[in-house]
Amino acid sequence: MGIHERKQREKEQRRKQIMEAAKTVFSAKGFNRATMEEIAGEAELSPGTLYLYFKNKEELHTSLSINILQHLTEQMIAFVHDKNLDAMEKLMALKDVFIKVYEYDAMVLINLFHLQSGETLKNLSGPVLNEIKETSADAIGAITAIVQEGIDQGVFVERHPVALADIIWATYSGVVLWVDSKRLLNNEKDFVIQTLETAFELIAIGLTQSDKP
Amino acid sequence: MGIHERKQREKEQRRKQIMEAAKTVFSAKGFNRATMEEIAGEAELSPGTLYLYFKNKEELHTSLSINILQHLTEQMIAFVHDKNLDAMEKLMALKDVFIKVYEYDAMVLINLFHLQSGETLKNLSGPVLNEIKETSADAIGAITAIVQEGIDQGVFVERHPVALADIIWATYSGVVLWVDSKRLLNNEKDFVIQTLETAFELIAIGLTQSDKP
Amino acid sequence: MGIHERKQREKEQRRKQIMEAAKTVFSAKGFNRATMEEIAGEAELSPGTLYLYFKNKEELHTSLSINILQHLTEQMIAFVHDKNLDAMEKLMALKDVFIKVYEYDAMVLINLFHLQSGETLKNLSGPVLNEIKETSADAIGAITAIVQEGIDQGVFVERHPVALADIIWATYSGVVLWVDSKRLLNNEKDFVIQTLETAFELIAIGLTQSDKP
Amino acid sequence: MGIHERKQREKEQRRKQIMEAAKTVFSAKGFNRATMEEIAGEAELSPGTLYLYFKNKEELHTSLSINILQHLTEQMIAFVHDKNLDAMEKLMALKDVFIKVYEYDAMVLINLFHLQSGETLKNLSGPVLNEIKETSADAIGAITAIVQEGIDQGVFVERHPVALADIIWATYSGVVLWVDSKRLLNNEKDFVIQTLETAFELIAIGLTQSDKP
């Protein structure tokens, strides 16, 4: 079993090595202009080897996104059940996770949000698609739980919690995509984090105040 | 002059004809899987003709986005200077424009928001890039003007107006992308408009209320 | 008939105008990279018009060569029958014509010599091919006549006059092609004329001296 | 080591296989009408494979020329340093090499001389261009050395040795191109070799005799 386990770990190790290389190349070239040969070169492997670990280029690409989505979701779930935090504190913790993940790997996160595109989504194989569906359901579920808790506690005003969760998630993705593209268009400094902070201020107010008088 | 003008109009007509066909094909296949030959067929023209009107596939694709962005911006600017509306009414008018444009052509709008992607942005020619930059600056400018007016009138609380405009725009794009992808993932009904309504409620509250107590 | 003649002259005029433009463009781009559209633009005509005067691109290209070949041949023939010159003087006159034509239009001359290529020759239509055959036969005939006269006069040693004419013509084309390409390869000054002068010295000696002792 | 060497040899083998096929196809169709697909078919390989060994069509074509130029140059250099030959004998040996190479592969040789064309030359990549420059400099250098030796020995009259080398090389290329094209034009027998023999007689006389009396 020692042998079997080591094999398993080596295999996992290779996958990571490839995904790391893929991240670098996709990041520099974008999906279309990146070639499997270049990724293989970056990973110091041969092209053929990539196909032992990933079914094809698309799934290698998607794996990057799934990875960060799982990472993000895990962290969100971690404090949802934390009894020591009230709903508003959880909302702020959510914001901090969003920012931390953005800081951790902006490019893969952007990539994840672009996955929300018909073109990409349509071409994924069933299992991969399911993994995405489930993980993103978990992510939205975690946000929904926070919102629901706030409503139950009377801290947040009563609205459809799933819609609110969608808005929070959408704001996150929208800010990351738009502010990042502004950076590219105008050679600006990176304002994503500041903008996220302000966006969450607005969201917090919107969630707590009943209505414009 | 009659001749010259008619020629001009015919040329404009052809561009539209091609863009219409391109929209159909890109919409059905996505950028990569769409072929110029198929677009030409859809437009009942020969492949070569496409290149008389668009430099290459990428610029044809981008033209669709620019088009809707200009359309959107024009409408936004239209009521910014309307003296009969106060800032909050303008904000609601903005929401209505957003919704109307989404209803008018969801697919091209989604396409526009995906243009905010490094991969696509990096490969555009100078003139096209400039057109995007300018038009999107106009769009953000229009939103900024509304927010600024609200602040000046004491209706909105004082915050950095550009950041707020970015957040509004980002929320729009985020909601459209995310809720649309949820529809694809889960074969859901289209909730984009309802979600946008709710999102704007939150934004309106966030803009008018100073802070959580 | 006045009308008919004027029409005729105008037509001739247009051909020249097109050939002039073609010369410019072929010269700058080479045959393959030159486009009919660009030639039309240079001639301030539309692409379609070119086809009223030349059957296709290849024959337009070849016409340039035929033109200079006829020009060259005419001048050679002019002094072949000049009773005031002896064979050696005629040989020197030949050299002068060669140089003058090179100076007049180096590019078209080079073009002519490249026509001596299987690829180009094989794709010409019958009539054009015949014109080339006849004119180049005339050219070689003129040189042969000079050599023959020299032999008859006992000035040149007895050898096969056609072979000698071929060698003279080949030397001309070889020097022009090779020295011009050296210019391109090494960014050298143009040494074609000096090299031709030296080459003809050698030829003159070779023709007059019987053999190495 | 055995493995590495064999791989190397196999690779070299493939290049030859492709060049052989290319020679056949270019020879039959000329550069423009030859297609990569046809060459691949002739080599019993797939089109893609060609691009593993040659950057593009042009460089495959040029490689053929460079090959024969190197072959020619090697042989010329071989006897330049032969102490057993005097200058005149070396000149005659040069002629023999010229003839042998022509007999060995006339078509590729003609191809080489056509490379001396602006159009082709301008579109070559730096490294390939350099290889041509260097090899043709070596070729001219070898001829120059012979001529210089003749002058030093007092066998040849004193003239600029480089110019003489150029003339010899130009005569070679001119005779091959022109007499071969005569063959094509008039369905003649192949007189290249006889003409070269006569040409070298003239050159020998021209080099040894001081001047027309």
Place this chain on the structure above:
DNA sequence: AATGAATGAGGGTTCATTCAT
């Protein structure tokens, strides 16, 4: 005669993927 918009066949090239070693 002149136009010039439209044509559409054609080919070079790329690159994800495979498979014999």
Place this chain on the structure above:
DNA sequence: CATGAATGAACCCTCATTCAT
């Protein structure tokens, strides 16, 4: 498992040529 040479389908784009006006 790993390799990497070979594959070959696919596609963008060019441009000589045509023809309705």
